[in-house]
Amino acid sequence: MFSQAAKYAIKSIIYIWTQSLEDRKVGVKEIASNIGAPEAFTAKILQNLSKANFIGSVKGPNGGFYSDESHAKVTLKDVIKLIDGDHLFSGCSLGLPKCSEKNPCPLHFEVVKVRKEIDIMLTSKSLKHLAVEVIKGLTQLNQI
Amino acid sequence: MFSQAAKYAIKSIIYIWTQSLEDRKVGVKEIASNIGAPEAFTAKILQNLSKANFIGSVKGPNGGFYSDESHAKVTLKDVIKLIDGDHLFSGCSLGLPKCSEKNPCPLHFEVVKVRKEIDIMLTSKSLKHLAVEVIKGLTQLNQI
DNA sequence: TATATTTCGGATAAATAAGTCTGTTATGTT
DNA sequence: AACATAACAGACTTATTTATCCGAAATATA
Ligand code: FES
Ligand code: FES
Numbered sequence: 001m002f003s004q005a006a007k008y009a010i011k012s013i014i015y016i017w018t019q020s021l022e023d024r025k026v027g028v029k030e031i032a033s034n035i036g037a038p039e040a041f042t043a044k045i046l047q048n049l050s051k052a053n054f055i056g057s058v059k060g061p062n063g064g065f066y067s068d069e070s071h072a073k074v075t076l077k078d079v080i081k082l083i084d085g086d087h088l089f090s091g092c093s094l095g096l097p098k099c100s101e102k103n104p105c106p107l108h109f110e111v112v113k114v115r116k117e118i119d120i121m122l123t124s125k126s127l128k129h130l131a132v133e134v135i136k137g138l139t140q141l142n143q144i
Numbered sequence: 145m146f147s148q149a150a151k152y153a154i155k156s157i158i159y160i161w162t163q164s165l166e167d168r169k170v171g172v173k174e175i176a177s178n179i180g181a182p183e184a185f186t187a188k189i190l191q192n193l194s195k196a197n198f199i200g201s202v203k204g205p206n207g208g209f210y211s212d213e214s215h216a217k218v219t220l221k222d223v224i225k226l227i228d229g230d231h232l233f234s235g236c237s238l239g240l241p242k243c244s245e246k247n248p249c250p251l252h253f254e255v256v257k258v259r260k261e262i263d264i265m266l267t268s269k270s271l272k273h274l275a276v277e278v279i280k281g282l283t284q285l286n287q288i
Numbered sequence: 289t290a291t292a293t294t295t296c297g298g299a300t301a302a303a304t305a306a307g308t309c310t311g312t313t314a315t316g317t318t
Numbered sequence: 319a320a321c322a323t324a325a326c327a328g329a330c331t332t333a334t335t336t337a338t339c340c341g342a343a344a345t346a347t348a
Contacts, residue, residue, distance in 0.1 A: 063323075
């Protein structure tokens with residue numbers, strides 16, 4: 001459903017939020033180890049997220065990544081679109097040139113329902129909110 | 145959502161059904177051209193489908209692929225599982241080692257809802273039924 | 289039996305995704 | 319100013335997916 005890169009991106013941002021909510025900036029090494037992802041690959045992804053202004057970053061000693069109110073409106077959907085493109089949200093799931101009600105593929109009408117649910121999943125809660133749930137112990141980013 | 149191979153597989157089987165319902169066996173060339181897929185790759189996929197008994201095949205002149213009542217219970221879900229594995233239906237969408245209510249990732253409860261809808265999409269109508277809809281002109285496998 | 293047709297099976301090639309490495313730039317500390 | 323730290327940028331490697339190629343096996347027809 002999501003690419004590896006997108007999974008790491010989502011977990012990274014949520015982890016960064018959990019730390020930013022306690023005013024801690026975090027480095028690649030810490031992020032990667034806490035979400036169970038390869039360090040170098042995570043670094044590449046964080047750079048993209050930073051360039052897209054989905055997170056903030058500061059170079060140098062005591063630098064690292066962070067999230068603040070200027071990033072609070074970024075949704076999971078934004079992240080997926082940035083990294084995986086929008087094939088999950090638009091275009092024909094069976095690969096027909098156009099997805100439409102007029103010329104629907106055999107799965108079209110069911111795909112529409114699935115996409116509605118996917119949209120809810122990726123837009124109903126903010127990344128910050130998801131981080132709060134992690135802090136509360138309701139959900140988690142890593143298992144031993 | 146689906147791999148290229150899975151898309152071609154789905155379209156191939158539905159196309160084969162549309163022809164089998166009129167007692168016509170079809171060859172790779174005809175299938176590939178009617179679903180807009182590369183011929184050699186389609187051939188490979190058809191071999192897998194045949195080996196898994198999701199379709200029937202006959203070698204030699206007047207041979208080709210077909211579907212009959214012995215294939216009528218194959219679902220879209222079976223096809224996806226064969227070709228893409230079951231990552232769409234089980235396992236954590238964010239890549240955690242285990243997907244469970246006890247140790248849920250931040251997306252778990254929403255993922256469950258999406259998966260329910262995906263399951264409906266892939267099991268509610270038989271491939272044969274989908275073929276009938278194509279025959280009736282309600283849906284289509286290819287656009288010009 | 290010879291031939292043409294069509295699937296089967298495995299090897300190979302090309303494209304994309306996943307992941308690594310290495311040097312550069314910015315910045316805080318001494 | 320010199321140094322250490324940590325993000326940035328781009329080239330590189332590896333793995334997987336997508337796609338092609340070619341010969342072997344099966345089978346209908348002449
Ligand atoms: S036409 Fe295929 S999903 Fe809409
Ligand atoms: S734990 Fe992640 S989807 Fe269930």
